[in-house]
Amino acid sequence: MSWLPSLKTATPEEGFDLAIKLSRMAVKKTQPDDEVRDRLRPDYANDADSLTMASQVVATNFQTVARANKYWTDD
Amino acid sequence: MSWLPSLKTATPEEGFDLAIKLSRMAVKKTQPDDEVRDRLRPDYANDADSLTMASQVVATNFQTVARANKYWTDD
């Protein structure tokens, strides 16, 4: 099954989780080795700027997901 | 209850606060350990570029929230 069947989510919170998934999948597609990615985790998870950079990627992907879901409003 | 029930806010100021919340939640979802995040605070809170990077994330999330609220205008 596709890891990304749709951009539609029931709620904004699910949409935010999808944005995180999109952000992490791009890393995985760039560095497919799970061990390497695990080894790198302490580098970004314990660095303020690295965490901010990760938040920036989520913000960009959330912008896409929110738009795809018409901001979860019936407008 | 969901931490993100909706992107709708009554005012632009509340929308800006939501953008900050979205920015910080992405960091929390990446580094769930409250102690680690607290320990990192001095690193970014006392560094000009780190603060600018944080402001960039808020700007991207505010763009999403503002659009979701039709810029708080009745247009």
Next chain:
Amino acid sequence: MSWLPSLKTATPEEGFDLAIKLSRMAVKKTQPDDEVRDRLRPDYANDADSLTMASQVVATNFQTVARANKYWTDD
């Protein structure tokens, strides 16, 4: 009174000033201590890349404000 009652401005120039205000407010909300922010000013105000990063935040916020004001055109 709210520091952000509306995204509407009479002119593009006022819109640009609002984008700067949004950019600085995100920094203030992240580092509320005026003294710390003042102490950090020389770091970014005398560094080319720091100034470019600040300009990037303003550009993102101006994008939001311009869209909120329909680009100050009657289209």
Next chain:
Amino acid sequence: MSWLPSLKTATPEEGFDLAIKLSRMAVKKTQPDDEVRDRLRPDYANDADSLTMASQVVATNFQTVARANKYWTDD
């Protein structure tokens, strides 16, 4: 045949792959030498911030591709 005949994809997953292709093609157009790009791979594939920066580019291109495909919804 063109490497980019269309932005249309059948599914979001194919759209994400196209966003990755767009991101890598811009690098290739900037540094056409395959050997150089291969030589540089360990630098970014084993560095947390580099991988996050790559994810940011994919997020921006995915935003474009998703919009081009109307978010793969029939809205």
Next chain:
Amino acid sequence: MSWLPSLKTATPEEGFDLAIKLSRMAVKKTQPDDEVRDRLRPDYANDADSLTMASQVVATNFQTVARANKYWTDD
């Protein structure tokens, strides 16, 4: 007279120049001292990454200006 009376330009090229002007004005509003900005020029004008960062700001502002001018098409 306002330095930014309008976002409208006659041509895409003028729009690009306006995007550059917006990018530089944000720097000027952050660092009003002409002498300091002149002193900093060699730092960014002779550094590849600094020039790329500047180009990123122009790209974001050009996105705004192009949208304001409906991409200079009669669509």
Next chain:
Amino acid sequence: MSWLPSLKTATPEEGFDLAIKLSRMAVKKTQPDDEVRDRLRPDYANDADSLTMASQVVATNFQTVARANKYWTDD
């Protein structure tokens, strides 16, 4: 003749090339000296993060060009 007569291109591939041209023109407008830009090329063309930053600028400009061309679809 203008270096940017229009944002319209016949194909997505031409649109991508225009996005690269926009990205490079912003660098040229910031650093007009061809010799300096040539001298800087090894710095970014042989550095992974620099190439990723360049790809980010192209992604932002491609977003603008794709929108200007309605994503090369007749929708």
